[in-house]
Amino acid sequence: MKGEGADSDIVISSRIRLARNLTHYPFPMLSTNQQSEEVLEKVSDVVHDEDLKMISNFERIPLSEINSLESKVLVEKHLISPNLAEESRNGAVILSENESISIMINEEDHIRIQCLFPGFQINEAWELANHIDDIFEAKLNYAFDEKKGYLTSCPTNVGTGIRASVMLHLPALVLTQQINRILTAVSQVGLAVRGLYGEGSESLGNLFQISNQITLGQSEPEIIHNLYSVVKQIIEHERTARAKMLSESKTFLLDRVNRSYGILSYAQIMDSKEAAQRLSDVRLGIDLGLISNVSANVLNELMIMTQPGFLQQYASKKLSSDERDVLRAEMIRERIKK
Amino acid sequence: MICQECGNKPAALHFTKIVNGEKTEFHLCESCAREKGDSIPGAPNGFSIHNLLSGILEFEPSMGQNVKQQKKVIRCENCGLTYSQFRKIGRFGCSSCYNHFSDPLNPLLKRVHGNSVHVGKIPKISGGKIKYKRQIKDLKKELQSKIDLEEFEEAAKLRDEIRSLEQKISEA
Numbered sequence: 001m002k003g004e005g006a007d008s009d010i011v012i013s014s015r016i017r018l019a020r021n022l023t024h025y026p027f028p029m030l031s032t033n034q035q036s037e038e039v040l041e042k043v044s045d046v047v048h049d050e051d052l053k054m055i056s057n058f059e060r061i062p063l064s065e066i067n068s069l070e071s072k073v074l075v076e077k078h079l080i081s082p083n084l085a086e087e088s089r090n091g092a093v094i095l096s097e098n099e100s101i102s103i104m105i106n107e108e109d110h111i112r113i114q115c116l117f118p119g120f121q122i123n124e125a126w127e128l129a130n131h132i133d134d135i136f137e138a139k140l141n142y143a144f145d146e147k148k149g150y151l152t153s154c155p156t157n158v159g160t161g162i163r164a165s166v167m168l169h170l171p172a173l174v175l176t177q178q179i180n181r182i183l184t185a186v187s188q189v190g191l192a193v194r195g196l197y198g199e200g201s202e203s204l205g206n207l208f209q210i211s212n213q214i215t216l217g218q219s220e221p222e223i224i225h226n227l228y229s230v231v232k233q234i235i236e237h238e239r240t241a242r243a244k245m246l247s248e249s250k251t252f253l254l255d256r257v258n259r260s261y262g263i264l265s266y267a268q269i270m271d272s273k274e275a276a277q278r279l280s281d282v283r284l285g286i287d288l289g290l291i292s293n294v295s296a297n298v299l300n301e302l303m304i305m306t307q308p309g310f311l312q313q314y315a316s317k318k319l320s321s322d323e324r325d326v327l328r329a330e331m332i333r334e335r336i337k338k
Numbered sequence: 339m340i341c342q343e344c345g346n347k348p349a350a351l352h353f354t355k356i357v358n359g360e361k362t363e364f365h366l367c368e369s370c371a372r373e374k375g376d377s378i379p380g381a382p383n384g385f386s387i388h389n390l391l392s393g394i395l396e397f398e399p400s401m402g403q404n405v406k407q408q409k410k411v412i413r414c415e416n417c418g419l420t421y422s423q424f425r426k427i428g429r430f431g432c433s434s435c436y437n438h439f440s441d442p443l444n445p446l447l448k449r450v451h452g453n454s455v456h457v458g459k460i461p462k463i464s465g466g467k468i469k470y471k472r473q474i475k476d477l478k479k480e481l482q483s484k485i486d487l488e489e490f491e492e493a494a495k496l497r498d499e500i501r502s503l504e505q506k507i508s509e510a
Binding site for chain 2: 021023025026027029030108130133134137138142143144145146147148149150151152153154155156158159160162180184190214215216217218219220223
């Protein structure tokens with residue numbers, strides 16, 4: 001994903017996910033093999049819809065037809081969930097050409113429509129997801145209830161079935177130790193905050209994902225507007241903190257950014273945690289104009305390419321953790337010095 | 339922030355529930371959060387939103403007592419899942435569970451979402467009637483306010499609009 005889109009110095013990506021289920025079929029957790037196969041067929045058929053083809057060419061990938069490394073890469077690119085990769089029966093993903101749209105079949109719900117855009121484009125992502133939802137709904141009978149809305153496997157998704165989330169890079173708020181205060185405030189207005197790799201994980205490389213918690217009793221535009229305005233405020237706080245650091249402690253900042261750039265340029269062994277932190281520092285240096293010989297796109301790519309699954313696909317074999325650390329360092333050296 | 343259970347480790351999980359405008363927060367470290375939820379067999383880390391949800395269900399003594407007092411096993415007639423199984427895994431078996439579990443479910447949805455009635459998108463095809471019903475409800479509210487303001491000409495227009503929608507529902 002290229003570093004385009006609004007506010008892309010701080011917002012890495014914007015994502016909308018809609019959870020939908022078909023009537024008359026048990027949810028994937030309880031469906032028989034035959035039932036999940038039927039769901040897979042019915043949903044897959046929509047790929048041939050003319051309206052869908054107008055949006056993009058789509059490729060359908062059944063999880064049974066790819067190996068565990070390939071599915072791991074899809075997880076690291078945030079195109080499928082770990083759940084679909086590891087546990088699903090008759091699971092598949094329908095991917096658009098540029099990979100901004102991924103539709104999971106037989107995950108926790110029968111259908112999960114996901115639109116992932118670079119930068120702060122949450123409204124654009126919602127419009128596209130909503131349009132794709134309409135196309136699917138014209139062909140399939142959704143499980144829907146007048147009072148409960150879209151019926152989902154988990155009660156935390158019922159109603160709109162929407163999860164709107166934004167990935168933010170907030171190094172200055174972390175460095176100036178304002179982050180906890182802000183994140184606590186965020187969790188008090190019905191939004192959830194997570195580290196890079198979802199539930200339960202700590203924040204890696206100062207990346208935070210903010211998403212709506214409530215799906216019932218608020219309309220989709222209300223949910224998105226709420227997230228949008230909170231994220232806008234966080235962006236302003238991060239910008240202020242960056243400007244303040246730049247004016248008050250430029251030497252400290254220059255030292256930190258250049259030190260990380262130096263390490264990334266010359267290190268021979270690099271574990272994923274250190275890589276995430278160093279890449280975050282350099283990314284901050286680029287955004288503040290302290291480093292000009294590397295592009296933000298290269299940094300975005302490296303954030304994904306230095307993940308374990310990606311490295312192993314690159315090497316075309318399974319690698320031990322030590323081997324990965326060596327390859328990671330090599331890959332970073334090559335790309336960052338270009 | 340420190341975990342409110344063990345008072346030891348930093349809290350990794352922050353959960354806010356809002357019931358009738360009253361806010362309660364949980365701040366737990368990962369290991370305490372894991373202990374609070376039963377692990378799902380086969381789940382990779384034994385920790386997920388479902389575990390958390392079932393953990394919250396366990397937090398609620400009134401909930402447990404209610405179910406026990408009824409002494410009747412609540413079961414979804416469509417897929418066979420019992421309410422106590424749902425409480426353990428935090429997931430429904432099918433869309434009919436929402437009907438069969440509606441008594442204990444409504445308070446749960448209120449706890450999770452602060453609300454139990456959907457106001458968002460309606461599917462265009464299967465939701466035709468529902469859409470009209472919602473429009474009528476909104477128009478009736480508007481009608482009442484026009485009557486209160488003694489704007490009878492406007493009110494008459496709204497009344498006609500309501501009638502035509504009601505006509506559409508009976509034809510659908």
